[in-house]
Amino acid sequence: MTGFRTIVFVALAVLVAVPGLAAGTRQQQDDDQTQIEALEVFLPVMVFDKKGEFVPGLQRQNFRVFEDGVEQQITSFDAPTQLPLNIALLIDTSSSVKRKLKFEKEAAAAFVMSILERSVDRALLATFDSVVTLHVDFSRDSGDLTRSIDTIKAGGNTRLYDAIYRVCEEKMAQLPPGTRPVMLVITDGADVGSDRSLDEAIAMAQRTSVTIFGISTRNYADINAGTTRGSVDKDLEKLCEQTGGRTFLPYQRIELERAFAGVRTLLRNQYVIYYEPKNQVRDGKYRKIEVKTENIDRKADIRAKAGYFAVPAGTDTIPR
Numbered sequence: 001m002t003g004f005r006t007i008v009f010v011a012l013a014v015l016v017a018v019p020g021l022a023a024g025t026r027q028q029q030d031d032d033q034t035q036i037e038a039l040e041v042f043l044p045v046m047v048f049d050k051k052g053e054f055v056p057g058l059q060r061q062n063f064r065v066f067e068d069g070v071e072q073q074i075t076s077f078d079a080p081t082q083l084p085l086n087i088a089l090l091i092d093t094s095s096s097v098k099r100k101l102k103f104e105k106e107a108a109a110a111f112v113m114s115i116l117e118r119s120v121d122r123a124l125l126a127t128f129d130s131v132v133t134l135h136v137d138f139s140r141d142s143g144d145l146t147r148s149i150d151t152i153k154a155g156g157n158t159r160l161y162d163a164i165y166r167v168c169e170e171k172m173a174q175l176p177p178g179t180r181p182v183m184l185v186i187t188d189g190a191d192v193g194s195d196r197s198l199d200e201a202i203a204m205a206q207r208t209s210v211t212i213f214g215i216s217t218r219n220y221a222d223i224n225a226g227t228t229r230g231s232v233d234k235d236l237e238k239l240c241e242q243t244g245g246r247t248f249l250p251y252q253r254i255e256l257e258r259a260f261a262g263v264r265t266l267l268r269n270q271y272v273i274y275y276e277p278k279n280q281v282r283d284g285k286y287r288k289i290e291v292k293t294e295n296i297d298r299k300a301d302i303r304a305k306a307g308y309f310a311v312p313a314g315t316d317t318i319p320r
Contacts, residue, residue: 039280039310040075041067043273044180044211044244045291046266046303054269055300056080058293066290067277076274084120084179085267086138088167088210091149092187093127094158100217101154103253104186109146111184111260115267116142124171125149128163129156130193138171160187161194161201164212164239168201172208180270181210183245184263188217190235198235205243207309213245213266215259244305277310284312 047055060077125136135148214236248259
């Protein structure tokens, strides 16, 4: 990526392929006592009713999972999951956000203070404009994060896809097993100047098991009254939907605060499904996932990642 600040991320000497798997490789023994690797998929799931409200209280028997059209057996289920959170907070600091940056910073700081209530949860802070800058690496120190949020300024282009790709590749891919990789993106404009494409950003997020939540302030009525939803929101929605997350479109300051609160609520009530794919061939190919619900008393809108890549046998992986 051109214009990248060398002080921001240290490029990895070895690129690690991560498949979007849960405890991703389990060691099992066959009759000859030979070690083999069994894939296990890590699948965070959210369920909403027709009003867009989260559906709580679901159990393992309320879910069915299909991979490439074949139903899978759920091996484990957490409801709600207590797995530690590792949150990458990405804030758009391009020129177009100058007038609303103050409100975004205040809401982001409040979010950090509330989400890091548990000692096991961590967050990092990165910004993106003409370059991608890491301000604070994964930390449990909310004070350090909020102070850094307060210092950020706006100017330059909007390298959204580069930011998602680089943070997933160089930070989220290095997370230890037994955690939830989550990314929260706050942006108000279409990508401008990225070397990576939308599809490449989605693929990297899926490879690293990252769930993306997006807050679009493009239609923020307190600043730009009368604006309407546009293609930029559709791109952000695609990023979130393909990785199992959700998009928020606040129009006023109070709605911006509610959007951050909504993300926090979802993260605290998320379901997590694990299954060992019936297709255990590690061919590096993309596997499509579909989740269905049954025996619930309302129409459900299900959010889960659209698929994952089956990492080739022998490839080093970081288990999820």
